[in-house]
Amino acid sequence: MNDEHSYEIELNNVTKTYSETVGVFDINIKIKQGEIYGFIGPNGAGKSTTIRQMVGFIKPDYGTITINNKNAWTNSKEIMKVLGYIPGENILPDYMKAIDYLKAIAGIRYNVEWTYVEKLINYRTSPHMYLWRKKWIEMNSTEYFKLKNNVLHI
Structure with a gap:
C-alpha cells in the first residue's frame, strides 16, 4: 500500500x-x-x-x-456527506429542542437514516445515561445552557 x-x-x-x-x-x-x-x-x-x-x-x-x-x-x-461535525458552541433558538435540531439537519442532509438516529438516542448503556439522553433531547437552548453552567460550577 x-x-x-x-x-x-x-x-x-x-x-x-x-x-x-x-x-x-x-x-x-x-x-x-x-x-x-x-x-x-x-x-x-x-x-x-x-x-x-x-x-x-x-x-x-x-x-x-x-x-x-x-x-x-x-x-x-x-x-461532509460522510463526515459529521457538531461545534462545541452550538446554539439553538430558545423555541427549538435538540430533537427538532437533529430533525432539521437530517432534512438538509440527504443521507441520514432516521431510524438509526432514534436507535442511538434510545441506546441503553445504563438507566442513568438513557434518562440523561432523553432529557437532553427535550431541552431547549436556555435549559441546556443553564444545565451547562451549573455543571461547570460544581
Whole structure:
C-alpha cells in the first residue's frame, strides 16, 4: 500500500495564523482507518481551528489536509456527506429542542437514516445515561445552557 494514500485523515504542515503568536502552526497528523484521536488543550490552543480546517470551514494558510484522499478545502462539500461535525458552541433558538435540531439537519442532509438516529438516542448503556439522553433531547437552548453552567460550577 502506498504510504501517501494509506491514511484516512492526513494533515501536512498545516498552519493558520491569526497573529504572530495566535493560530495553529505546522501541524502534522496521520490517522489510519480505525484509529481514534482527540484534541486536548486549553482555550485558545487551536483545537477548534484545526478541526474547522479539517472539515473545510477555514482554509489553511499553508499545508494540506486530506480526508479519504480528498483535499479538505476543495472537496469539503463531498467530505461532509460522510463526515459529521457538531461545534462545541452550538446554539439553538430558545423555541427549538435538540430533537427538532437533529430533525432539521437530517432534512438538509440527504443521507441520514432516521431510524438509526432514534436507535442511538434510545441506546441503553445504563438507566442513568438513557434518562440523561432523553432529557437532553427535550431541552431547549436556555435549559441546556443553564444545565451547562451549573455543571461547570460544581
